[in-house]
């Protein structure tokens with residue numbers, strides 16, 4: 001009928017998973033339609049996630065390093081933050097990337113349809129846009145609808161002083177006192193930004209450590225540094241009530257070291273993300289969605305409906321852009337008639353805090369829980385010439401090896417650039433490298449990458465020199 005669009009492959013959602021799938025399917029010769037409700041591509045990651053947070057974290061790092069240098073004989077004046085200019089720079093970084101995606105879609109002749117899509121049949125999605133409703137039919141569909149922040153019902157939703165990560169990245173102002181609910185990666189990253197910009201930050205976390213996914217020893221150096229920077233960190237504690245008043249938000253706490261009540265100017269809720277699977281009319285296509293909103297898929301990223309695939313945050317943890325991208329390629333290749341499988345052994349995780357915390361493969365906690373017999377090589381950065389010359393020797397590199405085979409099964413790193421360093425460990429795990437392979441690989445000197453080789457040598461007991 002009128003306004004009908006057909007795609008051999010139709011992708012619902014233009015985030016890292018969705019645009020990667022759309023581009024891959026187009027490169028494989030398919031006629032592709034990409035449906036996105038936001039005016040630009042890029043999804044959470046580019047618009048309100050990975051990229052804006054990293055731009056602001058860069059500013060935070062420059063500020064805190066300039067302060068550190070005072071102890072080494074180079075003193076700067078206190079930073080003057082022009083919040084409008086900083087926000088403008090952050091937005092320009094986003095614009096460059098999302099604009100680039102628009103260009104790449106055009107080059108590949110991918111039809112981008114702007115509007116909110118809902119399945120109405122197993123071969124049809126209806127898109128509600130500003131210019132009316134369009135009906136998009138397909139042979140294969142790839143669901144890449146992503147996720148959104150979890151909302152806490154006992155915290156007022158309609159008060160502009162209560163924000164989620166999107167609100168925090170909007171950078172409207174710098175509150176005097178900020179409460180961050182949730183000590184995971186997103187909470188800690190935003191806390192780092194606002195602390196550097198001048199907020200007094202309090203963190204409240206239910207578990208007994210911040211960044212609960214990582215081993216405690218890897219988190220300790222971060223905990224030490226932020227304990228000095230932040231006003232308070234309440235572990236094993238929770239918020240029970242928030243009362244909005246004219247001169248602040250009065251918060252009731254329970255547990256840990258938290259006071260009974262305290263008052264804040266803003267509250268950032270960062271307690272996790274929920275998948276968007278229940279918002280897309282999946283039932284009309286027969287696609288099974290669980291009660292939380294996740295869509296189950298097999299190793300080919302196929303849902304229970306053979307011609308419909310799903311990828312990214314909407315299919316499960318870890319909710320990370322690099323996972324979505326890899327899944328997107330697999331789904332697109334299968335939708336285009338090739339045979340592909342998601343068979344990554346490991347997916348690295350990184351907190352871009354200062355110091356950074358990164359881990360890949362098994363953590364010690366996981367190895368113990370699964371009864372995996374392992375040994376470890378640990379290299380403290382106090383013995384790394386490069387770490388010392390950066391004035392940041394609090395880091396640590398820990399590599400886990402399987403008992404018997406001595407193959408690497410996991411790695412945890414805390415310190416400057418840990419997120420970049422962890423890639424070597426991911427490759428080593430994928431390649432099945434053992435301790436000798438890693439220890440015998442010549443790493444450039446003086447770099448932080450040497451700490452991975454040194455950790456392997458420490459495990460072997462062959463470590464010869466330091467610095």
Ligand code: FAD
Pocket residue numbers: 012013014015016017018035036037038042043044045046048049050051053115116117118144145146147165166186276279280311312313314319320321322323324352
């Ligand atoms: P999304 O990026 O969520 O994209 C889904 C898209 O689908 C959105 O554009 C949405 O508008 C669209 N959509 C949804 N429903 C519909 C519909 N019905 N019709 C039309 N369009 C629809 N990950 C990392 O790997 N590294 C990081 O450093 C990192 N930092 C982060 C920081 C923050 C503050 C946040 C919130 C997240 C961060 N993440 C990070 C996570 C990362 O953003 C996600 O894992 C990633 O964006 C998931 O990609 P996706 O394609 O599955 O979905």
